[in-house]
Amino acid sequence: MSSNLTALLLDSRRTGKPADPLDPALVPTTAEAAYAIQNETVAALGPVGAWKVTPMPAEGPLFASPILKAGVYQDGATLKAADLPGIAIEVEVAVTIGQDLPGKPGGYAPDDIKPALASIHIAIEVLATRYKDRKAVPQLAGIADLQSSGAVIVGPAVSAADLPEFGQQAMALAYDGVEIKTTPGNASTENVLASLAWLANHAAARGLPLTAGTVVITGARIGPADVSPSKVSAEAPGLGSVSFNLV
Structure with missing residues (x-):
């Protein structure tokens, strides 16, 4: 049986009306409860x-969320701002999993993940929210809302045979050809592989194991950045460019 918060979030997706005000009694009290709401949302709207997974922190938990297949787009897509309440943009490194990663006795380690990668990509994540203000709700309420995922636009595939050092991966974000933000680098390749290993174990434990062809975005390197209707593009040396039209 779905939780009351799941019902509220699904209704928001259906009607476009934000889940506001949020009854404090509906806020998950544990990450496990938030993930249960994610699973209920996937069951209703999947596959x-x-x-998406956060970088491996120096201390504290990682967080992750499935992204609905309906929200995965390729370079050049057109999205409607009206369908993405509270929209914001993040630029990320993405990977495509090259083989199924079911539950494994003892779990996956970073050394297991590198050979399981088919390709790497530059990607744009589009944040959206089912709340009036995603920044104003408790963290676990945001986790329950699929970590505010709205869409992901995946750039061209680059071979994962020799991973670059992501800690030095420069990236730039532009609106209508005008550069908005840049970064000289962020989470390292070692960090990315560690978070992907954690995700493989986490997803399998939830009954939603990573499968061949699944894209994983690995945490914001630029953003969140506000945006209004425009052509949104991002580029990264060695990874190419990706763009979409927001109308």
Whole structure:
């Protein structure tokens, strides 16, 4: 049976009306409860087309969320701002999983993940929210809302045979050809592989294992950045460019 918060979030997706005000009694009290709401949302709206995972922190928990297949797009897509309440943009490194990763005795380690990667990509994540203000709700309420995922636009595939050092991966975000934000680098390749190993174990434990062809975005390197209707593009040396039209 779905939780009351799941019902509220699904109604918001259906009607476009934000879940506001949010009854404090509906806020998950544990990450496990938030993930249960994610699973209920996937059961209602799935299938899963991608995942998002935060970088491995120095201390504290990682968080992850499935992204609905309906929200996964390729370079050049057109999205409607009206369908993405509270929209914001993040630029990320994405990977495509090259083989199924079911539950494994003892779990996956980073050394297991590198050979399981088919390709790497530059990607744009589009944040949206089922709340009036995603920044104003408790963290676990945001986790329950699929970590505010709205869509992901995946750039061209680059071979994962020799991973670059992502800690030095420069990226730039532009609106209508005008550069908005840049970064000289962020989470390292070692960090990315560690978070992907954690995700493989986490997803399998939830009954939603990573499968061949699944895209995983690995945490914001630029953003969140506000945006209004425009052509949104991002580029990264060695990874190419990706764009979409927001109307």
